[in-house]
Amino acid sequence: MTSLYTSRMKSALGLASIIFLFHIAWAQQQSSPSKTYGIILSGGAAQESNHFRYYETTTKMHKAFINNGVDRTDIYTFFASGNSKTNDTRKIGVLDKDFTRGKKDLTFNAASSFKKNENIDVNGPANVEDVKKAFLSIAAKAEPGDIVSLYVTDHGSTKGNVVMWGHEPKPEAEKTAEDRAYEKQHGVTAMRSKTMSVDQLKEMIKLLPPGVTVQIANNICYGGKLVELTDPDLNTCVVSQVDSKHFSKSKLDTSPFAGAYASSLGKKSFYESYQDARAVDIFPENVGSMNSLDYFVGNELKKAKSAKPVCTSVNPAGSANAAKNVAQPLAAEAEVLAVKAQIEQTQKNLKSLKFKQADFVDNEYRRTRNEMSSVHQKLFNMKEGPEKDLAYAAFNKKADALEETKKIYETKIKNLNEYILNYQKQITFLQSASPEQLEKYRKLKACMERSI
Numbered sequence: 001m002t003s004l005y006t007s008r009m010k011s012a013l014g015l016a017s018i019i020f021l022f023h024i025a026w027a028q029q030q031s032s033p034s035k036t037y038g039i040i041l042s043g044g045a046a047q048e049s050n051h052f053r054y055y056e057t058t059t060k061m062h063k064a065f066i067n068n069g070v071d072r073t074d075i076y077t078f079f080a081s082g083n084s085k086t087n088d089t090r091k092i093g094v095l096d097k098d099f100t101r102g103k104k105d106l107t108f109n110a111a112s113s114f115k116k117n118e119n120i121d122v123n124g125p126a127n128v129e130d131v132k133k134a135f136l137s138i139a140a141k142a143e144p145g146d147i148v149s150l151y152v153t154d155h156g157s158t159k160g161n162v163v164m165w166g167h168e169p170k171p172e173a174e175k176t177a178e179d180r181a182y183e184k185q186h187g188v189t190a191m192r193s194k195t196m197s198v199d200q201l202k203e204m205i206k207l208l209p210p211g212v213t214v215q216i217a218n219n220i221c222y223g224g225k226l227v228e229l230t231d232p233d234l235n236t237c238v239v240s241q242v243d244s245k246h247f248s249k250s251k252l253d254t255s256p257f258a259g260a261y262a263s264s265l266g267k268k269s270f271y272e273s274y275q276d277a278r279a280v281d282i283f284p285e286n287v288g289s290m291n292s293l294d295y296f297v298g299n300e301l302k303k304a305k306s307a308k309p310v311c312t313s314v315n316p317a318g319s320a321n322a323a324k325n326v327a328q329p330l331a332a333e334a335e336v337l338a339v340k341a342q343i344e345q346t347q348k349n350l351k352s353l354k355f356k357q358a359d360f361v362d363n364e365y366r367r368t369r370n371e372m373s374s375v376h377q378k379l380f381n382m383k384e385g386p387e388k389d390l391a392y393a394a395f396n397k398k399a400d401a402l403e404e405t406k407k408i409y410e411t412k413i414k415n416l417n418e419y420i421l422n423y424q425k426q427i428t429f430l431q432s433a434s435p436e437q438l439e440k441y442r443k444l445k446a447c448m449e450r451s452i
Contacts, residue, residue, distance in 0.1 A: 033145075034145040034146050034147060035074070035142070035143070035146045035147070036065070036068070036069075036070050036074070036146065036147045036148075036149055036452040037070070037074045037075075037076075037138045037142060037146065037147070037148045037149070038061070038062075038065040038070050038074065038075040038076065038149050038150075038151075038452075039075075039076045039078075039131070039134055039135075039138075039148065039149070039150040039151070040058050040061050040062060040075070040076070040077045040078065040079075040150075040151050040153075041078050041126060041131060041150065041151070041152045041153070041154075041162070042054045042057070042058050042078070042079045042080065042126060042152075042153045042154040043080070043126040043154045043155060043162060043163045043164040043165050043193075043194075044079075044080045044088065044089070044126065044154050044155065044163070044165055045155060045163050045164070045165065045166065045167065045193040045194070046166075046167070046193075047087060047088050047089070047090055047107055048090060049090075049155065050080050050088055050089045050090055050110075050154070051089075051090055051091075051252070052089065052090065052091040052252075052253050053250055053251065053252065053253055053254050053255050053258075054079075054089070054153050054154045055079075055089055055110055055113070055114075056253065056254050056255070057151075057153045057219070057254075057255050057258040057259075057262075058077065058079055058114075058120075058153065059114070059118050059120065060258060060259055060262040060263075061151045061153075061258070061262050061265075062075060062077060062118070062120050063118075063262070064262040064263070064265045064266065065149070065265075065452075067266065068265065068266030068452055069266075070452070072121075074138075076123045076131075076134040076137070076138075077114075077120060077121065077122050077123050078122070078123060078124055078125065078126045078127075078130055078131055078134070079110050079111070079114070079122050079125075079126060080110050080125065080126060080165050081109075081110075081111070081125050081165055081166075082111060082122050082123070082124040082125030082126065082130070082165070083109075083111055083125070084109060084111045084112040084115070085109065086109060087107040087108055087109050088107075088109060088110055088165070089107065089108055089109070089110045089113075090106075090107050091106050091107070091108065091253075110122065125164075125165050125166075126154075126164045126165040127164050127165060127166070127194065128164065128194075128196050128200055131196065131204065132204050132207075135148075135204040135205070135207045135208065136207060138208065139207045139208050139209060142208060142209055142212050143209065143211075143212075144209060144210060144211025144212065145211060145212075145213075146212050146213070147212070147213045147214075147215060147450060147452055148208065148212060148213070148214045148215070149215050149217075149265075149452050150214065150215070150216045150217070151216075151217050151218070151258075151261075152216065152217070152218035152219075152220055152223070152226065153218065153219055153220065153255070153258060154220060155193070155220055155221060156218075156220030156221040156222045156223050156225070156248075157193070157195055157221075157222065158222055159195075159222075159225075160197075160198060160222055160224075160225025160226070160228075160244050161195035161196060161197050161198070161225075162195060162196045162197075162201070162218075162220065162226075163193045163194075163195055163220070164193070164194040164195055164196055165194065166193075166194045167191040167192060167193055167194060168191065168192060168193075168194050169189045169190070169191060169192075170189075170190040170191055170192040174192065175190055198225055198226060198228050198229060201226075201229060202229055202231075205229065205231075205234055205236055206234065208234075211235065212235065213235045213236075213237075213447055213450055214234065214235060214236040214237070214447075215237055215238075215270045215447065215450070215452075216229060216236070216237070216238040216239075217238070217239050217240075217261060217270075217273075217274065217277075218238075218239075218240050218241065219240075219241040219242075219248055219250070219255055219257045219258050219261075219277075220241075220248060221242070221246070221247035221248050222242070222243075222244050222245065222246070222247065223240040223241060223242055223243075223244075223248065224240045224242060224243035224244035224245070224246075224288060224289075224290040225244040226238050226240055227239075227240055227244075227290045227291065227292060227295045228295075230292035230295050230296055230444065232296070232439075232440035232441075232443035232444050232447075233440075233443075235443065235446075235447055236292075236447065237270065237291070237292035237293070237444055237447035237448050238290075238291065238292050238295075239270070239271070239274035239289075239290070239291040239292070240289060240290045240291070241257050241277070241278075241281060241286055241289055242286050242287065242288055242289060242290075243287070243288030243289070243290050244288075244290075245288065246285065246286070246287050246288055247285065248285075248286055249283035249285040249286055250283070256277075256280045256281055256282065257277045257278070257280070257281045257286070258277070259280075260273075260276045260277040260279065260280045260281075261273050261274065261276065261277035263276070264276040264277070265451075265452060266451060266452050267451075268451060269448065269449045269450060269451045270447070270448055270449070270450055270451065270452075271291065271293070271448040271449060274291060275415075275419070278411075278415050279408075279411070279412050279415060280408065281411065282404060282407045282408050282411050284407075289415075289418075291448070292444055292447070292448065293426070293441075293444050293445060293448055294422045294425070296440065296441065296444055297422070297425050297426050297429045297441070298425065300429055300433075300437055301425060301428060301429055304432060332430045332431070332433055332438055335426075335430050335438070335441070335442070335445075336427055336430050336431065339423050339426045339427050339430065340427065342419075342423050343420055343423045343424065343427075346416055346419050346420050346423065347420065349416060350413065350416040350417070350420070353409070353412055353413055353416065354413060356409070357409040357410075357413065360405070360406070360409065361406070365402065365405075365406060368398075368402055369402070372395065372398065372399060372402075375395060376395065379391055379392055379395060429441070
């Protein structure tokens with residue numbers, strides 16, 4: 001009994017030491033002096049597809065960097081044409097008097113507007129060559145422990161590429177029958193948007209010195225493809241508004257996801273900023289959000305599931321116990337405990353949120369809908385004219401706001417359930433992780449937990 005007790009005490013002390021050393025190392029990484037470099041990339045392809053919300057997103061991200069102590073000379077902004085002469089951005093509707101002056105559809109030049117209205121200098125056009133120059137510039141001055149924070153907004157392609165500015169001839173292999181028919185009829189060459197591939201971006205990341213952390217966030221269509229940039233050895237982690245199979249949806253003049261992310265950035269960790277952004281992302285079209293930690297764990301679990309069993313001559317019972325001891329080292333228990341704590345906290349948050357949702361639906365939502373029902377009847381009986389139009393506009397705005405609040409609750413609950421499921425997958429992974437897998441997991445987690 002004494003021997004067993006002593007053995008258990010040693011194990012417990014060993015685990016405590018591991019947990020203590022892990023937290024000391026993490027704290028040192030967080031407290032050590034580091035510098036952040038910001039890169040904002042917004043392509044747009046052409047004037048007609050470069051909407052105002054990308055201008056607004058770029059503005060918010062730039063201000064987020066400035067407000068969190070990033071030097072202006074260390075922020076690289078690449079937007080559309082990148083020059084001060086070409087009208088490259090489109091604004092629809094009377095959303096901002098400074099830009100529309102009452103017009104229904106107005107195009108403007110982003111570079112000069114950024115400088116005049118936002119005090120933002122655009123470093124150049126959204127093209128591969130200029131973005132690479134930014135990485136080279138950062139590589140020349142960055143040191144281990146520094147952070148490169150990249151935000152990609154605007155458009156993405158179905159192939160998972162980032163849409164840049166401008167067009168180029170479409171390769172013969174990509175041309176459809178419709179393309180060839182159009183070329184023959186009009187005597188022109190079929191074109192496609194210029195893009196930047198995941199592989200091109202990865203080569204740029206490799207230019208940075210070892211030990212530099214790269215955090216990439218995006219709200220582009222099919223942006224989940226960028227999560228393939230996940231690389232523990234390059235300290236690279238990614239979060240995406242949607243997966244690689246769906247397009248992203250935002251409001252006409254603003255992106256709730258981008259706004260919430262920019263607002264949290266610096267105040268919270270990279271991953272927490274992403275969670276905040278997802279919490280206000282109320283559009284049902286935005287499905288399959290992705291991040292590097294869940295991507296890595298999911299891939300490792302798939303590998304384990306598809307692996308063939310190894311034959312052994314050792315006693316089956318003894319083999320099972322030995323495998324369990326090897327597969328679940330004490331070193332992983334600190335992480336398992338941490339994830340279990342996250343599950344417990346998320347479950348508490350979910351319970352509280354469901355209570356608030358029920359209270360909202362049973363009281364404010366139901367009461368307001370009943371009140372609006374009688375108001376609608378009065379509007380219906382009003383005489384046709386400008387007064388009725390304005391009254392209906394106000395009514396619809398209130399109805400939309402009410403439904404939006406209801407949808408926000410539903411989306412937040414969906415997100416929390418997804419987090420719990422992914423946390424459970426992390427535990428499954430950690431309980432069978434090899435030392436090499438565990439090391440990569442820790443590197444990715446450290447990347448996700450850092451704040452600019």
